[in-house]
Amino acid sequence: MSTYSYFPGCSLEKMALSYHQSAMQTTNAVGVEMKEIEDWNCCGATTYFHVDELLAYTLVARNLAMAEKAGHDLVAPCSACYKNTYFTSKYLKEDKDLSDHINYALEQDNLKYSGSIEVKHLMEVFVNDVGLEEIKERTTKPLAGLRVAPYYGCQIVRPKKDHEDVENPRFFEELVSSIGADPVDFAYRLRCCGGSLIITSREAALTLVRNLLQNAVDSDADVIATACPLCQTNLEVYQMQVNQEFDTNFSIPIMYFTQLMGIAMGLPKKKLGIGSEFISTDKILTYAKEPA
Amino acid sequence: MDTKKKLLMIDDDPDFVEPIMAILENAGYEVDAKYNPDEGFQALKTGSYDLLLLDVLMGRGAEGIMIARKIGDDEKLRETPILIITGMREQIAFLFPGQPVHPSFVPTDELIEKPVEPDLLLEKVSTLLKMAEERKAKSELN
Amino acid sequence: MATRPTFSEEVANLMHSSHGNPLNTCIQCGTCSGTCPVAEFMDHTPRCLIGLINANQKEDVLDSNTYWFCASCFHCTVRCPSEIDISGLMYSLKRYSIWKHHYSDDAIGPVFSETFVKSILRSGRSYEPVLAPSYIFSYGVREFLNEAHTATNLMLKGRIPVIPPKLKRIENFKKMADRIIPMGGAK
Ligand code: SF4
Numbered sequence: 001m002s003t004y005s006y007f008p009g010c011s012l013e014k015m016a017l018s019y020h021q022s023a024m025q026t027t028n029a030v031g032v033e034m035k036e037i038e039d040w041n042c043c044g045a046t047t048y049f050h051v052d053e054l055l056a057y058t059l060v061a062r063n064l065a066m067a068e069k070a071g072h073d074l075v076a077p078c079s080a081c082y083k084n085t086y087f088t089s090k091y092l093k094e095d096k097d098l099s100d101h102i103n104y105a106l107e108q109d110n111l112k113y114s115g116s117i118e119v120k121h122l123m124e125v126f127v128n129d130v131g132l133e134e135i136k137e138r139t140t141k142p143l144a145g146l147r148v149a150p151y152y153g154c155q156i157v158r159p160k161k162d163h164e165d166v167e168n169p170r171f172f173e174e175l176v177s178s179i180g181a182d183p184v185d186f187a188y189r190l191r192c193c194g195g196s197l198i199i200t201s202r203e204a205a206l207t208l209v210r211n212l213l214q215n216a217v218d219s220d221a222d223v224i225a226t227a228c229p230l231c232q233t234n235l236e237v238y239q240m241q242v243n244q245e246f247d248t249n250f251s252i253p254i255m256y257f258t259q260l261m262g263i264a265m266g267l268p269k270k271k272l273g274i275g276s277e278f279i280s281t282d283k284i285l286t287y288a289k290e291p292a
Numbered sequence: 293m294d295t296k297k298k299l300l301m302i303d304d305d306p307d308f309v310e311p312i313m314a315i316l317e318n319a320g321y322e323v324d325a326k327y328n329p330d331e332g333f334q335a336l337k338t339g340s341y342d343l344l345l346l347d348v349l350m351g352r353g354a355e356g357i358m359i360a361r362k363i364g365d366d367e368k369l370r371e372t373p374i375l376i377i378t379g380m381r382e383q384i385a386f387l388f389p390g391q392p393v394h395p396s397f398v399p400t401d402e403l404i405e406k407p408v409e410p411d412l413l414l415e416k417v418s419t420l421l422k423m424a425e426e427r428k429a430k431s432e433l434n
Numbered sequence: 435m436a437t438r439p440t441f442s443e444e445v446a447n448l449m450h451s452s453h454g455n456p457l458n459t460c461i462q463c464g465t466c467s468g469t470c471p472v473a474e475f476m477d478h479t480p481r482c483l484i485g486l487i488n489a490n491q492k493e494d495v496l497d498s499n500t501y502w503f504c505a506s507c508f509h510c511t512v513r514c515p516s517e518i519d520i521s522g523l524m525y526s527l528k529r530y531s532i533w534k535h536h537y538s539d540d541a542i543g544p545v546f547s548e549t550f551v552k553s554i555l556r557s558g559r560s561y562e563p564v565l566a567p568s569y570i571f572s573y574g575v576r577e578f579l580n581e582a583h584t585a586t587n588l589m590l591k592g593r594i595p596v597i598p599p600k601l602k603r604i605e606n607f608k609k610m611a612d613r614i615i616p617m618g619g620a621k
Pocket residue numbers: 459460461462463464465466467480481484513514515516517518520
C-alpha cells in the first residue's frame with residue numbers, strides 16, 4: 001500500500017468537505033493511504049503573493065517540511081494549494097539562498113525542508129501512480145452513457161512544469177473514460193473560472209462562470225467534473241447568481257471527479273458527500289449500473 | 293575626514309535614494325546605490341564598503357532581512373556595519389501592527405524608520421562607522 | 435554614478451527573481467490579451483500594460499485596474515512567445531501598489547488581500563466568514579442580497595464553518611512569520 005502526506009487545504013475543511021470525503025473513500029478503495037499532515041496551515045491561496053512572496057513560501061514550506069518529516073510525498077486535492085506547494089518546493093530546491101532563509105524561519109517551529117519529496121495533485125496520484133487500468137478494474141458500476149465535461153481549470157496544468165502539453169492535456173478525459181463515462185468535447189475546459197475574482201471583481205467572475213456553463217451545456221454535458229474546490233464553488237454556488245444576473249436558466253450539476261469515481265466504484269453516496277450540493281445530482285446517480 | 297568613507301545603499305525606491313544620497317554626499321561620503329537585492333549583494337561582495345544602508349521591502353518581499361541574514365552568516369562581510377532603513381510600518385503596518393523589530397544579524401547594526409531626518413541619518417552613520425572601527429582595532433590588538 | 439532607474443527598470447527590479455524573460459523582450463504580439471479571459475474588464479489589456487511599462491508610463495500603469503483584475507490563471511504566461519511571466523508581473527504590480535498604497539479607494543482587491551492575510555496570520559488557516567465584511571459593503575443592494583442569500587444557503591448546507599479553525603502550534607507559527615517580516619508580531 002502506498003502512503004502519501006495529505007494536505008487538504010482550508011476549503012476542504014468545510015466548504016468542500018464532500019471533496020475531502022470522496023477523496024478519502026476513493027483513495028482507500030484503490031489501496032492508497034492518505035495521512036493528513038498534522039497541524040497543517042493555509043497555503044496562502046493566491047493572496048499572499050500580493051504582499052510578500054517570501055512569507056508565502058514560508059507558509060507553504062511549513063507544510064512541506066511536515067510531509068517530509070513523515071517521509072511521504074505531499075498530495076493536495078485543491079489545485080491552488082497544489083500549484084503553490086509544487087512551485088514552492090521547486091524554487092526551494094533550486095535556490096539555496098531562498099531555502100536557507102525560509103529554513104531560518106522554519107526553525108521557529110523546529111522544522112526544516114530539505115527538498116527530498118515530490119508534490120502531486122490528487123488526480124496525478126490516480127492517473128500516474130495508481131494507473132487507469134487499476135481504476136477500470138475497480139469500477140463495478142461504470143457510468144455508461146454519462147456525458148462528462150472534464151473541467152481542468154487553471155492550476156492543475158498551469159504554469160508549465162516541464163515539457164508536458166499544457167495546451168491539450170488528455171489525462172482528465174482518460175480518467176473519465178476509465179470509469180465508463182463519456183468525456184465530451186469541452187472547448188473551455190482550460191479556461192479560468194475566475195478564482196477569487198468572485199470576491200474582488202464579481203461581475204467579471206460571473207461572466208467567466210456563465211461562459212463556462214454555457215460552453216458545457218452546448219457540448220451536451222450532463223455534469224461538469226472538477227478537480228478544485230474553488231472551481232466547484234464558483235461553478236455551482238454561483239450558478240444561481242449567474243442565472244439572476246444574466247437571465248439564464250442553468251441547472252447543471254458540478255461534481256468532484258472523486259465523487260464520480262466513487263459512484264462508479266459502487267461506494268455509498270453519503271460517504272462521498274453527495275447531498276450537500278445545490279444542484280441535484282440524482283440523475284447522475286442513475287447512470288451507475290452494473291454492466292448487463 | 294581624510295579618506296572618504298564608501299557607503300553602499302540597497303533600496304528599490306528611487307524617490308528615497310536620491311535625497312538620501314545627496315545628504316550623504318554633501319557630508320563627504322562616497323555613495324553607491326543598487327536598486328535590487330541581487331545586484332546589491334553582488335556589489336557588497338565585490339566592492340569594499342565601509343557601511344551598508346539597507347531597505348527591507350524589495351523585490352519579492354522583505355528581502356532586506358534576507359540580505360542581512362546572509363551577511364551575518366558570512367565571516368568577512370559580517371564586519372560591515374549595517375543601517376537598516378525601512379518604511380515597513382508605512383508600507384504594511386495594516387497587516388503587522390507594532391513596530392519593526394530590529395533583527396540583529398551582524399555585530400554592528402541598527403534599524404531606523406523612514407522618513408529619515410538628515411541629522412539623525414548622519415549621526416547614525418557616523419556612530420556605526422566609529423563602532424565598526426573600534427571593533428576592528430580591538431580585534432587587531434588581540 | 436548611479437543613474438536613477440526608469441519605471442520599467444523599477445518593475446524589472448521588482449521582478450528580479452522572475453522565472454520568465456524581461457519585459458523588454460515583449461514583441462507586442464497580443465497573444466496574452468487574446469488569451470486573457472478578463473481582458474474585456476480591464477482598463478488596459480495585458481499587452482497594452484506591458485507596452486506602457488516599457489514606455490515608462492508609471493502613472494497610467496499604477497492607476498490601471500488591470501493587475502487587480504488578473505485572476506492568476508497563467509494562461510497568458512504559458513502562451514507568451516517571449517516567455518514572459520505575465521501573471522508574475524501582475525503579482526508584482528499588486529505588491530508594488532500595496533506597498534505604496536497606490537490604488538483607488540473602491541478597489542476590493544487590496545482590502546481582500548489585507549483581510550485574508552490578517553486572518554491567516556492570526557489563526558494559521560483561512561476562514562471564509564471573516565472575509566465577508568471586507569468586501570461586501572462595496573456591493574450594491576442587489577448584489578448584497580444575492581451574496582447574503584448564497585451565504586445563508588451555504589450555512590444551511592453545512593458548508594461554512596461556525597468556529598474559526600486554528601493551529602495547535604500557532605505561537606510557533608507566528609514566530610516563524612516574524613522571522614520573515616520582523617514587525618513585532620502578527621498579533
Ligand atoms: S504574449 Fe508576450 S510577447 Fe506577446 S504581447 Fe503578450 S507579453 Fe508581449
